[in-house]
Amino acid sequence: MLSYRLIQFIGWLIRQVPENLGYVFFDLVGNLAYLFSPGARQAVIDNLSHVLGPHPDPSAVQQNARRIFQLQAKNYFDLFRIPYLSPNQIWQRLNFHGIEYIEQLRAHNTGVVVAGGHTGNFDVLMQITTLLNIHLTVAAEHFQPEALYRFVTESRSSNGVTLVDVGSNTPVLPLFRALRKKDYVAVTLDRDVTGNVIPVPFCGYLAELPNGFAEMAVHANVPVLFAFPRRKPDNTFEIYLEPPYYPNPARSHEAEVRTIHQLMLAHFERYLRRFPDQWVLFRPVWQREK
Secondary structure (H helix, E strand, O other), X not given: OOOHHHHHHHHHHHHOOOHXXXXXXXXXXXXXXXXXXXHHHHHHHHHHHHHOOOOOOHHHHHHXXXXXXXXXXXXXXXXXXXXHOOHHHHHOOEEEEOOHHHHHHHHHOOOEEEEEOOEOOHHHHHHOOOOOOOOEEEEEOOOOOHHHHHHHHHHHOOOOOEEEEOOOOOOHHHHHHHHHOOOEEEEEOOOOOOOOEEEEEEOOEEEEEEOHHHHHHHHHOOOEEEEXXXXXXXXXXXXXXXXXXXXXXXXXXXXHHHHHHHHHHHHHHHHHHHOHHHEOOOOOOOOOOO
């Protein structure tokens, strides 16, 4: 079993590796993971087959699937390195699309729900929030081994980000408290760990996806901002933001939740079709046909 000190030592070793060499090595690690992880590989291929459908080229599906494993491996390399880079160093490698929306939201002076999927490298966004003068609270899933979870949590919190364990008995309450403090609260829209999912059309097929982020925004009456992080081939980063949606108190709760859910999924679908190799989700979103 991995101990916390062993993980820290591994992290120290990884930080001694030159960046270019490290990316080459973890590219190889991603290739090996693709070859020797049949369950995760099938889940990724199944997801891509829906995104690239209705009759995707099998070679394109497999090529994008391999890239996803490579991207995730490089994300782990970055996980050990990024907390030791300054926000300014990260900012120099980052291209923001839609940063003006953050200025608009600043004038609104409320909390913000950030909706996004498992794409690119979200750790990059977490590490530059101080430069944006915002405080970010992230709904995080607990995982094993415990030592690795502790290390990842501490690394992601290194620049003041607050992580909330959504596996706890009351996962939503800390998120609402953060919104009341005018935090940005990041919640995933492509995977749910609380069992709160609804059937919804996505990429032309019916999928069961969480709508908790929309419920939260309507209940707290705060805007929703869609974000899509992307790793570029040269291992620099892009973050795409879409115009925020402001709930309309005059409409019914159910209608607004449905509107927000559908709008954010439409944004997500559009970006996935444009950048399918960024979707680092290793569980199937759609039920497989029997």
